[in-house]
Amino acid sequence: GSPAATTPAAPGGTETPATQAPETPAAKALTIGLVMLQGDEYFRNIEMGLQEAVQADGGTVIAANSTNDPGTEASAVQNMIQRQIDALLIQPVSGDASVATMKLAVDAGIPVICYGNCGGPTVDPTLVKGAAQSDNTDLGAATGRAAAEYIKANLDGAAKIGILNCDSAAETCKLRKAGFKAALEEAGIKADYVADQEGYLADKATPVATNMLSASPEINLLWAANEGGTVGLVTAVKASGNRVAVFGTDISEQIAGFVLAEDDILQATTGQDPVGTVQAAYQMAKNAIAGQANDPIEQLVPGVTYSRADTATVEAYLAGLGG
Amino acid sequence: MADDRPVVLECVELSKTYGNFRALDSVSLTLRAGEVRALLGKNGAGKSTLVKLISGTEHPDRGHDQIKLDGQPVHWANSGEARSGGIAVVHQEFSLIPELSVAENVMVGRWPRRRGLVDHKAILKSAARAIDVLGEPLPLTMPVGRLSTAHQQLVEIAKALLDEPKVLILDEPTSALNSREVDALLALVRRLAQRGVAVIYVSHRMREIPLVADSMTILRDGREVATVGVREVTTDEVASMIAGSSRAQAKVGEPQDLSGAEVALAVENLVIDGLLEGVSFEVRKGEVLGIAGLLGSGRTELLSSIYGSRHDCEGEVLVGGRPVKDRSPAKMLRLGVAMTPEDRKDAGIVPLLGVGENVMLMARSRGRSPWIRRNQERDTIAEVIDRLSIATAGAGQPIASLSGGNQQKGVIGRCLAAEMSVLLLDEPTRGIDVGAKAQLYRLIRELAQRGISSVFVSSELDELAQVCDRVLVLRDGRVRETVSGAEATGDRLLALAMKTDHEELV
Amino acid sequence: MTSQTPVAESPDTAAPAAKQSPLRRALAWEGTGLLAVLIAVFIILSLIAPNFLTAANMLNILQQAAFFGIVAFAMTLVIVSGEIDVSVGSQAALTSSVVAYMVVTMGLPMWLAALLAIVIAVALGAGIGWIRDALNVPTFIGTLALYLALRGVAHLVTNTFPIPVDASEFFYWGSGRVFGVIPVPAVYFFLTFVVVAVIARFTVFGRSVYAVGGNPKAAALSGISVRRVRILVMSGTAFTAAITGLMHTAQLASGNSTIAVGLEFDAIAAAVIGGTAMAGGRGTIIGTLIGVLFVAILLNGMVMLGLNPYVQQVVRGGLVLFAVLINVARTRTA
Amino acid sequence: MTSQTPVAESPDTAAPAAKQSPLRRALAWEGTGLLAVLIAVFIILSLIAPNFLTAANMLNILQQAAFFGIVAFAMTLVIVSGEIDVSVGSQAALTSSVVAYMVVTMGLPMWLAALLAIVIAVALGAGIGWIRDALNVPTFIGTLALYLALRGVAHLVTNTFPIPVDASEFFYWGSGRVFGVIPVPAVYFFLTFVVVAVIARFTVFGRSVYAVGGNPKAAALSGISVRRVRILVMSGTAFTAAITGLMHTAQLASGNSTIAVGLEFDAIAAAVIGGTAMAGGRGTIIGTLIGVLFVAILLNGMVMLGLNPYVQQVVRGGLVLFAVLINVARTRTA
């Protein structure tokens, strides 16, 4: 964070155009509650992105992980209400399971912004003051489009596909899978889904992928729905010595390395933009605190596709990490 | 015998087979009201097995009307039923619950209720009544686990007396008691018999039998050898019936005066706060030194302190003339000093391991090599099993499945396998049969001849007199008397141990 | 002879004979060390954590304590009896899923669905108790099997989607407030505490639990049905786990198969922090109460302090150890 | 007198006196039941699971077994000694994170980083063993504290980002093949098996572990340093957990703080399925080998069958129970 951020004066005079703090409350240091799903790279970026933005305003972030458990989520939010946060940024474990919890915050007069996994009740204006999230369907679809091109070029328009999903970890995973499948269908690919197993932590995903390849040697294309699954697929294929094209989801330093690697295993992946997402959500929160409605209430942050065809994007990502 | 008294308990041809080993073979027994029947036999003869069948803990092989109480055939599903039916047992192995209070233990399984809840007041009252009968006060609310072994034994007896049983079975009740308490207990048994309670009394202590029993049943190898009135036979005859053909020698070796020999182990001014006020003595090479004392005189604490398994003491221990600092069992073993604990189940055996493994424990931890030398061990184990006549199917048989006496032999065998020069033996004969005891006495003397010293602690003062070259009498925290082996008799030692009006048991 | 021996009075033994002053008895009690730590942590948090010491937050802590504390009380009896139950988290998840399924998909009334779900849980718990005794399968293994299997069944029932349960009066049972002030779960929590404490100290069953845990053979010889005790204690954790599952369902207004992950760790930790011996035979319900409050206050305080979630985990681990050390030290000097 | 008593020969006890035929001894061995089940499961899977019975898949199973099997062997000794270690998963994650951090951020050579990470793990394990003995803190609590804390530290070290470790020769140690055929982890697995089995049967330390687990007081009086045994067994699981962490790091070519979640459950389950008694004093390394293979084959076979992951969980739970039941039944009739 920048040291200048602590100066309490200078109301609203920064570059961010949306901030039009009309009255004095902008001088108050905000306490922002952040509920994340789990400890992984994506959420770490979310947290750091938010920390940076909030600290620049002189505020504080209270962060918690729900570990995908709506019960844990409920107690985290209860604690934050007691901590008297000014706004709650939450990626709900699930639409239906988290509504009651989010309502607790709303009833306590705290504006709630959803920043991921939002849909149905969790984008309802009576509940949330805004929603900014990755377009998860498109995350799957973008990789799906890259895969479709590959299949047309290398596999005569038909593929036997194995999937590593993360369905029980987050509902967004199901959106990603649906997006991926829809994109293939749209491109007119004859897709045969030979296997669809769960694996979203790298160490657990690796043996599952290995077993999947042993069970169905005819698989000639693999897709994973998240970061851990993508690493697992690449690791398993590398160890098996067979050449199967891998498509992934999410981006990390390691996955970026896979896209650039000479082994030609990982073909393409689509990464979310966590910093962009959370900062958009924070902006919506500030608007809500200031009493302004967010319109539109839902903002979709597009993903970025990284592929062998376009290494410049990958290198830009890696350069961004270094800086 | 007063045969007009009504028959209370009748057992017909009870048999019990474990696997294909016959622990009890067609044993019958008839007991009349007010009769005290001693049950005798060496280790593994089947005494405890018979007790377990009568008390419903185990079931006979064929379970048809073989046990009758007051003429009615009974089928106990478990010991609880037997107890409420009028048969109470004090088992050889304790069955107390360490974390529950004395009162709760006395009443365990029959806690009175009031409005659905346990009536703690009533428990205290009833327990106090049962304990009163013993003539020995016990702290009612203290967790039983904190009492001494002897007091735990008393709690067991109080438990059995609680609902005024028709038949009371005592399986070696005196093995943890001192002579005075034994006398009190025997008197108590007589009192109960007078009231019409039929008693089965299991013991290895021949001295007690004529004092308490009317008649006796002798078992050998699971069979009944004889049932006779106590006055119909001599002690020698009984002993030979128990042992089979040969009879244990009464005198073991000639007591020696070894005051000129080199000192193997010396203790100087050992103090344990509130228990020992400064104990000093020396054990000579090849000497058997007995330590006599009443229960609670601190003999166990003395041995544990020497051995380094207890550290709350001051004073010095010298082995071979050199003081040993920071004593621990491992260190003492390296110096050739070994101890066997008095409670074999709690601190002696490793139940799941085989006899051989148990025997080798000390030798291994004493050796330098990190490897097990199987061939060498095999010979050592075979030798120890042979020398102590441990009855086992093989070195691999889990020691917990042996009879109590044989387990104890296994524990002592440990010191033999480790080739120690000083043995600290705490009640080594507790629960061992006459034959095995004699074997053990001979063994101790034989070792002494080879230059191995023993410190022999026992509550059976007769055996101290029989075996030791010298006996120390521990009283009021100090060694008050030393008696040479030649002069020692059981009665004399008892008199000395009880001498003067020291602070009595509260 | 032993009357001078300084022995700590266990709170489980009536002690008319002991002539100690109440203060000395209190100090001698094994839980004192932990209580002191609890108070110290509380004071420190009050001083440094913003908004920690407010009436609303205290109630909030109690509410959250309920979600593992109720199970912790039942778990104490299980551990005292010499057993363990690692299936409670999966049991709670199954109950939540099954209840919602029965209400939403099968159209059963809520009370009936709840009843059936509880019956299922208790039957499973009792089954583990039974095979422990009849077939000699350690409860660690039996409940480990349930831990794996029931979570899977819960996922199958819900397909891992939450099943919304729309019953606002039901919501009250999870998130409502008695007199508009006291959270309903906090009420369950104290009710359970009182009931289990009375069971442990004042009923034949409760004392039998200690007997079975202290020396199962002796207990059996004394005519206590060891099997019955084991079946009952295992049913007890299953019952409280089911109740916890219902509380989650009410609070979240939906049936979820992903709730209560790690519930077994929290419940066992609270019991052991409170002085329950893993080896069986020893433990008190009041000790567990302190253990539960300790964990709940700690978790709340760290969020109040805005600690990084990973640092929270480290602190939690460290304090578990610390609390037990204090407890052990106290026991040894007593 | 007792020579006819049919007593099962424990493979851990020298049995010069017993004159049984090898076949009878084999049948009497407690693990036979489990072995029979293992073979039955294997045959069934060979018949119904596509591509299960291929050489490549067998090697694949062995490779996967290594990732919890190595720890399971060390865990067997811990359980036999009467202790437990629930920290192995967090230990592995910490090792992976620390190694990657030291190599990538601090620029240490791989061998040195690996060595330091192992030293840290072993020191922590030994510390738990020490406080078990010196301060009487149950290992369940000590390792529970580590379970919580070390995962947190691992997350802090990596910031939960995987740290890519770019060393292809290192990758070989996790995913390579000896002679191009046998997976390297499978080699570690068998090496560990042989080493631990020899330790358990043929060294004084190994036998001391059984003695301490069977009766710690008797062991202490026999001159065995109970403390040393406890420190060593706890160091053993820590060591194998660190090795597992390194294997994960090599396999994934990155340091991860999210690996090895639930490793403790797999390792303990394999040991107990293999006949190790939770109460201590009894267990064999060969039994654990069978337990590990059983779990690994099951996991592989279910994926081969394309089973729904939740059904897999249910089957896994059910079979844990079943395997133990078989084991227990065998023990009782023997």
Ligand SMILES: Nc1ncnc2c1ncn2[C@@H]1O[C@H](COP(=O)(O)OP(=O)(O)OP(=O)(O)O)[C@@H](O)[C@H]1O
């Ligand atoms: N559960 C059992 N399984 C196998 N054998 C047993 C079992 N219980 C007892 N035995 C065997 O039955 C025989 C008789 O044992 P019992 O305990 O009745 O002897 P005892 O006369 O009481 O001996 P001691 O004086 O040593 O106590 C012994 O050889 C013993 O090993």
Ligand SMILES: Nc1ncnc2c1ncn2[C@@H]1O[C@H](COP(=O)(O)OP(=O)(O)OP(=O)(O)O)[C@@H](O)[C@H]1O
């Ligand atoms: N840790 C302890 N704390 C308090 N008192 C103790 C402790 N250990 C032993 N005592 C007490 O010390 C006394 C002597 O112990 P003990 O009964 O073992 O003596 P002993 O002479 O060996 O008798 P025996 O071996 O026949 O039982 C007993 O009153 C016992 O309760």
Ligand SMILES: [Mg+2]
């Ligand atoms: Mg006997």
Ligand SMILES: [Mg+2]
């Ligand atoms: Mg003694």
